[in-house]
Amino acid sequence: MYESHWGLSLKPFENTPDPNFLYHSPQHEEGLSRLLYIVSEGKGAGLLTGVFGCGKTLLGQTLFKELDRDIYKTAFIANPFLNYSELLMHIAYCLGARDLPKNKQDVLVNVVLERLGEILENNMRDGKKTVVVIDEAHVITDLRVWEELRLLLNFQIENQFLLTLLILGQPELKAMIDSNKQFSQRLAVKYHLGPLTEQETKDYISHRLNIAGASETLFAQGTAKLIYKKTGGIPRRINHLCDLALFAGFGKNSKVIDQDLINEVSADVEC
Ligand SMILES: Nc1ncnc2c1ncn2[C@@H]1O[C@H](COP(=O)(O)OP(=O)(O)OP(=O)(O)O)[C@@H](O)[C@H]1O
Ligand SMILES: [Mg+2]
Missing domain, CATH: 3.40.50.300 (P-loop containing nucleotide triphosphate hydrolases)
Known part of the structure; x- marks a missing residue:
């Protein structure tokens, strides 16, 4: 739904166990x-x-x-x-x-x-x-x-x-x-x-964006750290939060996912 808005060829954060998205932490x-x-x-x-x-x-x-x-x-x-x-x-x-x-x-x-x-x-x-x-x-x-x-x-x-x-x-x-x-x-x-570390969470997000054809700058500086804080580094939670952020950003016609958007969507859901 939001793929073309963000220039993606696939949805990057689907919560299905797809081996093509495996990030080798x-x-x-x-x-x-x-x-x-x-x-x-x-x-x-x-x-x-x-x-x-x-x-x-x-x-x-x-x-x-x-x-x-x-x-x-x-x-x-x-x-x-x-x-x-x-x-x-x-x-x-x-x-x-x-x-x-x-x-x-x-x-x-x-x-x-x-x-x-x-x-x-x-x-x-x-x-x-x-x-x-x-x-x-x-x-x-x-x-x-x-x-x-x-x-x-x-x-x-x-x-x-x-x-x-x-x-x-x-x-x-x-x-x-x-x-x-x-x-x-x-x-x-x-x-x-166990869960991912903060650095691994950052790499995980970049990796999944990369596979989906997105630019790495789609998520603004500092968002990965915040996502780690909100999700405890659990991949399913990270996916959930990032997917919601992409959806909400698309609704607002945003050009980038920033910390305000992450805070906003995470207030609405338990991620
Ligand atoms: N290393 C990873 N690289 C890419 N995606 C991952 C990685 N680890 C987990 N995920 C993603 O996180 C989500 C949850 O993973 P998965 O379903 O394998 O977890 P699980 O440990 O089996 O969970 P549960 O305890 O509920 O059965 C899936 O979308 C999966 O693709
Ligand atoms: Mg399982």
């Missing part, structure tokens, strides 16, 4: 390289935690984009708010199982686990690696679900894991996993993403 870079390491080395499982809106899903999506489809078979579970049998069914379905049973949960779990085992072995025989990402895993409170996920890590041949499980979620997930010793002992890597 040191911690996003480190988080991504650890995820890639777990996957490429065929480690059993890894954990990525972080505060709300800091880029966990974006890193998961970026990892998936980088995986060579000729080598990796993947499942990305975006919403694991499912019971234990449904979650296993969903993973199996994403990995290509089609002939799944539909009745009696306990029987079903064994059958689904068996089907998953076959799929994983076939993948390995075909020279493929299997990667399952569970996003938003902090919503999994049913211990049976964690138990089923742990069982997936028992699929091994000659001490090689047949799948890599990446668990992403908000900070409380770490305590949940730490209290489940059998599961946490299998994690090869744990990494936590």
Whole structure:
């Protein structure tokens, strides 16, 4: 809507996890390289935690984009708010199982686990690696679900894991996993993403503007510092505030986003 006013080819601050916009802050870079390491080395499982809106899903999506489809078979579970049998069914379905049973949960779990085992072995025989990402895993409170996920890590041949499980979620997930010793002992890597620093917030804004084709001077001097103060360096909040500022500035026919405009829009919303 406001793109042509600001000379943009894209909206720079959409709140969707689009890998094309990834800004490689040191911690996003480190988080991504650890995820890639777990996957490429065929480690059993890894954990990525972080505060709300800091880029966990974006890193998961970026990892998936980088995986060579000729080598990796993947499942990305975006919403694991499912019971234990449904979650296993969903993973199996994403990995290509089609002939799944539909009745009696306990029987079903064994059958689904068996089907998953076959799929994983076939993948390995075909020279493929299997990667399952569970996003938003902090919503999994049913211990049976964690138990089923742990069982997936028992699929091994000659001490090689047949799948890599990446668990992403908000900070409380770490305590949940730490209290489940059998599961946490299998994690090869744990990494936590925090907010951006003030300088990173400035670079983040410039980076996203740049990808969207904007001039770096679109945001006046001092605005990045103010945006950092208002948002605590959380990317989703930064996006929200910057998007509103671009919209409001367009409405006023402004030529630049300045501190007054940032103050004005942030007074109207909780960013
Ligand atoms: N390093 C980054 N580079 C570019 N954009 C980013 C970065 N980190 C986060 N974002 C953007 O911030 C927004 C929130 O990111 P994302 O959805 O990945 O956060 P999250 O940690 O998964 O949040 P939640 O805890 O709510 O699931 C998205 O629009 C995403 O593209
Ligand atoms: Mg997320």
